[in-house]
Amino acid sequence: MSPVFAESSGHLSPCLCPQPRVVKFSGMRKGIPVSPGVAIGTAYVIHEIFVNPDTKRLERSEITAELARYETARDRAAADLRALERKVESQVGHDEAAVFAVHQSILRDTSFTNKIRSWVVDERMTAAAALHRLMGEYTELFTRTNDSYLRERLNDVRDVVIRISTHLSQVLNADNQMPAMQGPLIVVADELLPSQAVALGNIEVQGIATQAGSQTSHAAIIARSRGIPAVSGIPKLLRTVKTGDTIVVDGRDGHVLINPDPETLAAFRKLEREFFDLKDNLAENRDAPAVTREGVELQLLANINGVADAEAACAMGAAGTGLYRTEYLYLTHPDVPDEEEQLENYIRIIEASPSRIVTIRTLDIGGDKTIPYLGHSHQEANPFMGWRSIRLSFEHPEFFNTQIRAVIRAAASVPDSQVQLMFPMVTTVEELRKIGAMVRRAYKLLRAENKVLRPVPIGMMLEVPAAAVMIVSMLELVDFVSIGSNDLVQYLMAADRDNPKVSGLCEPMSPAVLHVLGSVIQACNHAGKPVTLCGEMAGRPKTFLLLLGMGLRRFSMSPSFIPSIKQLASQVTIPQAESFYQAASRFRTTAEVKRYMSRVLNEIAPNLAILDTIS
Ligand code: PEP
Ligand code: MG
Numbered sequence: 001m002s003p004v005f006a007e008s009s010g011h012l013s014p015c016l017c018p019q020p021r022v023v024k025f026s027g028m029r030k031g032i033p034v035s036p037g038v039a040i041g042t043a044y045v046i047h048e049i050f051v052n053p054d055t056k057r058l059e060r061s062e063i064t065a066e067l068a069r070y071e072t073a074r075d076r077a078a079a080d081l082r083a084l085e086r087k088v089e090s091q092v093g094h095d096e097a098a099v100f101a102v103h104q105s106i107l108r109d110t111s112f113t114n115k116i117r118s119w120v121v122d123e124r125m126t127a128a129a130a131l132h133r134l135m136g137e138y139t140e141l142f143t144r145t146n147d148s149y150l151r152e153r154l155n156d157v158r159d160v161v162i163r164i165s166t167h168l169s170q171v172l173n174a175d176n177q178m179p180a181m182q183g184p185l186i187v188v189a190d191e192l193l194p195s196q197a198v199a200l201g202n203i204e205v206q207g208i209a210t211q212a213g214s215q216t217s218h219a220a221i222i223a224r225s226r227g228i229p230a231v232s233g234i235p236k237l238l239r240t241v242k243t244g245d246t247i248v249v250d251g252r253d254g255h256v257l258i259n260p261d262p263e264t265l266a267a268f269r270k271l272e273r274e275f276f277d278l279k280d281n282l283a284e285n286r287d288a289p290a291v292t293r294e295g296v297e298l299q300l301l302a303n304i305n306g307v308a309d310a311e312a313a314c315a316m317g318a319a320g321t322g323l324y325r326t327e328y329l330y331l332t333h334p335d336v337p338d339e340e341e342q343l344e345n346y347i348r349i350i351e352a353s354p355s356r357i358v359t360i361r362t363l364d365i366g367g368d369k370t371i372p373y374l375g376h377s378h379q380e381a382n383p384f385m386g387w388r389s390i391r392l393s394f395e396h397p398e399f400f401n402t403q404i405r406a407v408i409r410a411a412a413s414v415p416d417s418q419v420q421l422m423f424p425m426v427t428t429v430e431e432l433r434k435i436g437a438m439v440r441r442a443y444k445l446l447r448a449e450n451k452v453l454r455p456v457p458i459g460m461m462l463e464v465p466a467a468a469v470m471i472v473s474m475l476e477l478v479d480f481v482s483i484g485s486n487d488l489v490q491y492l493m494a495a496d497r498d499n500p501k502v503s504g505l506c507e508p509m510s511p512a513v514l515h516v517l518g519s520v521i522q523a524c525n526h527a528g529k530p531v532t533l534c535g536e537m538a539g540r541p542k543t544f545l546l547l548l549g550m551g552l553r554r555f556s557m558s559p560s561f562i563p564s565i566k567q568l569a570s571q572v573t574i575p576q577a578e579s580f581y582q583a584a585s586r587f588r589t590t591a592e593v594k595r596y597m598s599r600v601l602n603e604i605a606p607n608l609a610i611l612d613t614i615s
Helices: 060-091 094-108 110-123 127-144 148-174 194-202 218-226 262-287 307-315 327-331 339-352 390-394 397-413 429-448 465-469 471-475 485-492 511-527 541-550 559-570 574-584 590-604 606-611
Strands: 028-030 032-035 038-045 185-189 205-210 230-232 246-250 255-258 299-304 321-325 357-361 418-423 458-462 480-483 531-533 554-557
Touching: 032 218, 038 205, 038 262, 060 094, 060 110, 060 127, 060 148, 094 110, 094 148, 110 127, 127 148, 185 246, 205 218, 205 246, 218 230, 218 307, 218 559, 230 246, 246 262, 262 559, 262 606, 299 307, 299 559, 307 321, 307 339, 307 559, 321 554, 339 357, 339 397, 390 397, 390 429, 397 418, 397 429, 418 429, 418 480, 429 458, 429 471, 458 465, 465 471, 465 485, 465 511, 471 480, 471 511, 480 511, 485 511, 511 531, 511 541, 511 574, 511 590, 541 559, 541 574, 541 590, 541 606, 554 559, 559 606, 574 590, 590 606
Parallel strands: 038 185, 185 205, 205 230, 299 321, 299 554, 321 357, 357 418, 418 458, 458 480, 480 531, 531 554
Antiparallel strands: 028 255, 032 230, 038 246, 246 255
């Protein structure tokens, strides 16, 4: 018998996975791993000016050239925005493109440009320094107001300022004052803005490292859906990295290495090659069935945020969309999308999804994502425990009803589709009763309007510990459950998943989490209610094995993880997975579970270790 199957607490075979000798040197930074794999490239710092404002005073003779440089950068920014508006309009939709029109109007605003010009001419500031000062002024002005809509506009101004300053640094390039960008790039930023994320489609990005950001930030979502290694939440990153530096992004454990020594670099290059080879090999198995070694069928679904992700889900061999996060439809919309606009969006998502299977989640806003037009306040002391998700939707019944109606109508509009409607952050039985009443009423009204309808299964996300405790009663009120382990883990451990100081506690392999997940999955299976898990742990090899051992058969994850999980599934039997879970559940500490599962993975599929965390 392999040592892994026999062992539950003692000494297992040594780790087979090659680990580079990581020398602790001053250029190593620790952050939160948000997308696995290893990448090496040249740093491309997106908005240096916010942390390293230019203090140079211009000579009089330099002023004209500096103004010309600013105008060139501004023209290039305007051209970018026009192109982005066209691209997003044709590929995503008119409403989603509106944000780029807003940015163009900011760029045209004469008071904006006049200020920059006058500071360059009168105060001999560089254009970069003037932009930095302008941003400071706007920040002060906007944060003083109580109007959340106005405060939200600050992000638009920031986006425009960043765009111009990025071009400013490229204008410098033309004069050979900055190193020319060569080879694969590692994007380094404070936090990636939505428009930058779209623009990244045009350049060869190998990895992403951000100073702020979290598992749910744009950088993380884009990185995971494209399979790019990424690390976020790295303190003071922008103070240490400059464009042109050599960067290693190790998305397995959240390290970033800046200008490492040749020996360390060589060790990571080997790992990077393995990562690429693995991605190439895995992509080939996309049409293989998702089955365990003995042929038990699994459902591997995709988490998506828009049509492009649904297409990626098809390309990666997903069986359907297990989670459509509708908030991105709202976040890119200048006001509440009406029923017809939503209907159109949902139909496009259904048509683009694998086998037209889609679970649509109602708006999950609040916490780290806010929408000004829903009157959302930025001033909650504990936003993740506050007015978010269905709590907010309940207080906007007209808007909530519209979303429910649009989903029901979309489900009936696409032939051969299987659409489910899911509600996030359910905490109490009362909430589920209220949701049931709203859905029944929506059907009644739609029937009265002679709309063609089909039954849509109604489900809850299990993300709050109170719901886990009450799962048996809740199951009577839903058709299915999807476990949102990202939130469940942070609420269970009382540790913000996005706060690097405590995110170490937010550990899916903690014995407490395993215990709760095991009992929820068992309760659902016992009641005969379909249960899926759609948090990050569904796509991570070690936690996938544990979930399989708990009795889970449906998994929803970023599309890029599907090929590796499909391969892993084919290398393990259900009794093996059950024995791993039983062994793991006897440990009392997270460290022991993690150590044990590392060894399990190294026994079963050592080539996949690079897609998971090291410890
Ligand atoms: C989760 O909480 O696990 C989940 C999938 O939802 P989100 O990450 O969108 O909060
Ligand atoms: Mg969640």
